[in-house]
Amino acid sequence: MTSGATEPPKLTVPPAKPSNQGAADAGRDTLEPAISARDLSIFFGTHQVLKRVSIDIPARAVTAIIGPSGCGKSTFLRALNRMHELVPTARMEGQIRLFGEDIYARDIEPVVVRRRVGMVFQKSNPFPTMSIADNVTVGLRLNGMARGSMLSEHMEKALIMAALWDEVKDRLNAPATSLSGGQQQRLCIARALAVRPEVLLMDEPASALDPLATARIEDLILELKRDYTIVIVTHNMQQAARISDQTAFFYLGDLIEFGSTSKIFTSPSKRQTEDYVTGRFG
């Protein structure tokens, strides 16, 4: 393995701090949270979408974010890899630490954060001009993280992890758009995994898929949590109950309740949570 491929990029990390990998390992050993947000507020223009959210997301577990539309759950997810900054009027207050490191520190580039915190979107979006293989390796190639024979090795690993290898190994050079919807979404997961992130964010990854493809994605998520910290936004309450260890309930920009999934779904401590998970509103 090349050093560029195994270690997260450190270009903009100041030398005084411990290396990313070290922080990550330490975090996993001591059960320090993978992500901890403190008083996180997000504004789009004058509209406040998130209101002083504080949460500790555990490493190597699946954390589900639930809540009615417009409650700020997608915005919260996108703040975790600074994707919300694509909206020009976006502004944030508070702090988010990734394995102890402030990802909004002045000297941290969003690009570096996004290499450590990958993302899968609601609508599968493989690049239409690229083959299946090129889609998986695109992050490694365009970030200069690997080349040559290392690329195919990483590609195979990522496709195996995404449970897609057996279906595509004979047609790696076919266009990505020739795959079915569920396969395309797993290809997007493979693409995100190929750059070896520490955290995987998923924004309703199965909401556009049929039940069978959804089941495959859910199985995959359960597999991946052995190696990855996963945060998933879902509208599907059964899905949250099936796959997540922790559940956070957001309502109107507030984090109403956060706890183990079994507690949230069986004996929530807040009335609003109970109303939502029992389907009385939202």
Next chain:
Amino acid sequence: MDGTYHRWRKFKNTFMQALTCLCAVLVVFPLGLIFYHVLTSGVGSVNWAFFTQLPKPVGELGGGMANAIVGTFELLGLAAVLGVPVGILGGIFLSEYGTTRLNWWVRFGADVLNGVPSITWGMVVWALVVVPMKTFSAWAGGIALGMIMVPLVMRTTEEVLRLVPGGYREASLALGIPHWRTVLQIVVRTGVKGIVTGTLLALARVAGETAPLLFTALGNQFWNHRLSDPIAAIPVQIFDYARSPYEDWHRQAWAGALVLLLLVALINVTVRGLTRDRFSTRS
């Protein structure tokens, strides 16, 4: 009562349908007329000599437009080299960078430039290039055509890149790929066929421009050996020949018009081929 009302409605429907159909046909009709007329008047003079020989002096029959044909391609090449990079980069800026306010002004400027009469470009380039250089030149002609191409290419590039779904940009950025690489290798690559199409259409548009070349490239009865000398071009040659009093030159002008028409048609057919390919890979 009811029956007459329905008949009246049916009549109105048929009448309006016929009217729209007539207008649609009216669009194609002039094209057919032009093509028929140019073909019948010009085909007799399109021969080997037309493509290989220089114009003959007044009074001598025969000769051709070899220098003007080559000159047109040289001018188009210069225009493309000067105009296409500016247009494409400007289009990328409009679509991927820039602020709403700045974009509004740039877009407004480009749209106004698109409407500027082409002879104005000729005068502007004459003042800016021909006068300081103290000579008409291929450079001046290429610059004039290139300047006409810039707003055309810029607006098509912008439109094409705006059609690239935002999901691809997000997917790329979420992989930690820097913005400029995302723009270049994801967004532009996805829209590249549209950009090529827009560029070719802009070339087809300026290929037949005459007015901007009159004060810049000027025209030339001989071969052009240096880009700083006047150069011949098919449209200018047609213009000169058509207003001459000589029957033979008139025939040559028709032949030139036919060749120019075929060149523009060829570019358009190429564009059609490209766009068809684009749709087939999409589905």
